[in-house]
Amino acid sequence: MRRIPFLDLRAINAACAPALTDAFTRVLDGGWYIQGRALEAFEQAFAAYCGAAHCVGVGNGLDALTLMLRADGIGAGDEVLVPSNTFIATWLAVSHAGATPVPVEPRPDTHGIDPTRLAAALTPRTKAVIAVHLYGQACEMDAIAAFADAHGLKLYEDAAQAHGARWQGRRTGSLGDAAAFSFYPGKNLGALGDGGAVVTDDAARAQRLRELRNYGSRIKYHHEVIGFNSRLDELQAALLLAKLPLLDEANAHRARLAAAYDEGLAGLDLVRPTVLPRAEPVWHLYVVRHPRRDALQAALHEAGVETVIHYPVAPHLQPAYAGLGIVRGSLPVAERLQAEVLSLPIGPHLSVDDVRHVCREVRHALEQIGTPADAVV
Numbered sequence: 001m002r003r004i005p006f007l008d009l010r011a012i013n014a015a016c017a018p019a020l021t022d023a024f025t026r027v028l029d030g031g032w033y034i035q036g037r038a039l040e041a042f043e044q045a046f047a048a049y050c051g052a053a054h055c056v057g058v059g060n061g062l063d064a065l066t067l068m069l070r071a072d073g074i075g076a077g078d079e080v081l082v083p084s085n086t087f088i089a090t091w092l093a094v095s096h097a098g099a100t101p102v103p104v105e106p107r108p109d110t111h112g113i114d115p116t117r118l119a120a121a122l123t124p125r126t127k128a129v130i131a132v133h134l135y136g137q138a139c140e141m142d143a144i145a146a147f148a149d150a151h152g153l154k155l156y157e158d159a160a161q162a163h164g165a166r167w168q169g170r171r172t173g174s175l176g177d178a179a180a181f182s183f184y185p186g187k188n189l190g191a192l193g194d195g196g197a198v199v200t201d202d203a204a205r206a207q208r209l210r211e212l213r214n215y216g217s218r219i220k221y222h223h224e225v226i227g228f229n230s231r232l233d234e235l236q237a238a239l240l241l242a243k244l245p246l247l248d249e250a251n252a253h254r255a256r257l258a259a260a261y262d263e264g265l266a267g268l269d270l271v272r273p274t275v276l277p278r279a280e281p282v283w284h285l286y287v288v289r290h291p292r293r294d295a296l297q298a299a300l301h302e303a304g305v306e307t308v309i310h311y312p313v314a315p316h317l318q319p320a321y322a323g324l325g326i327v328r329g330s331l332p333v334a335e336r337l338q339a340e341v342l343s344l345p346i347g348p349h350l351s352v353d354d355v356r357h358v359c360r361e362v363r364h365a366l367e368q369i370g371t372p373a374d375a376v377v
């Protein structure tokens with residue numbers, strides 16, 4: 001049986017092994033492993049890539065989100081609007097800053113936060129919105145920015161799944177006040193370990209972030225604020241710098257695979273991703289929907305096709321957030337999506353032919369499980 005893995009990090013990194021080995025050797029020989037030249041070089045290159053003035057490397061994506069909020073003084077008593085269907089890190093960052101996450105439902109077609117629902121969630125405590133470019137497609141940033149401007153809110157991007165994605169021709173990282181990225185190995189730009197960054201045009205915010213990530217210190221052993229230790233180390237920065245030139249081609253390859261999925265799945269009773277005309281997604285994930293999702297996943301597993309659910313339990317239904325008292329049934333879009341979404345394999349480790357094979361297996365699986373009449377919504 002032909003096996004299609006969901007992700008193959010070994011294959012992805014093997015494709016640029018000489019550049020990675022070279023980067024490692026240079027850091028090893030340099031003898032300087034934290035906050036050195038590789039970090040500076042990567043920060044400059046990644047800021048330029050995003051079309052922003054500054055990039056501040058940090059330990060991971062969750063820290064990038066948390067420090068981004070803290071750098072602007074968001075904390076106790078504040079509310080931050082977040083999507084109801086995101087990866088839980090978006091919510092955790094708000095909590096770690098000391099503020100309260102307030103969920104806003106997504107559009108069911110794009111999975112992006114629904115700009116028309118923001119107003120209903122607004123209170124006098126609302127300080128910010130975090131737009132999560134889920135699955136690699138940018139949110140409707142013009143509508144969200146208009147709302148944020150009208151109400152004096154900060155607008156943040158969670159771009160952990162959207163390195164290089166564009167909205168109206170502009171890259172994520174340049175679409176709000178600041179943007180948080182993750183370089184977790186499986187992301188579109190992935191390190192060989194943990195990593196993250198905040199990107200912003202604002203020099204003063206970047207400076208506060210540089211202090212916050214390094215014990216609240218600007219001058220060694222002098223501490224301005226109660227900071228953290230959350231730095232992007234030299235080794236990861238050097239590896240990321242070596243991989244950055246390959247990102248656009250890797251994203252273009254993902255787009256070719258997404259097109260092959262669109263073609264191969266056309267006409268089947270399953271909901272394919274919707275791309276807005278002004279968005280250029282980078283296809284971190286290719287997510288379909290089906291009312292009998294679990295049966296579909298089981299049938300594909302039997303056929304050797306590995307799939308993943310992003311995400312099976314919405315944040316408000318996680319035990320971690322029981323304290324917010326948001327009852328089941330109150331966020332019906334997120335709750336429906338959690339039951340219906342299925343991520344098909346996509347990434348640089350797969351070929352168009354692999355995707356065509358997956359499409360055949362999906363067709364076959366749908367025939368096996370039978371399709372309920374109300375499948376297409």
Ligand SMILES: *Cc1c(COP(=O)(O)O)cnc(C)c1O
Pocket residue numbers: 060061062063086087089090132158160161182183184194195196
């Ligand atoms: C991966 C991810 C994060 C967290 O990144 P880490 O580096 O794993 O901490 C945050 N938000 C979203 C949407 C993510 O996908």
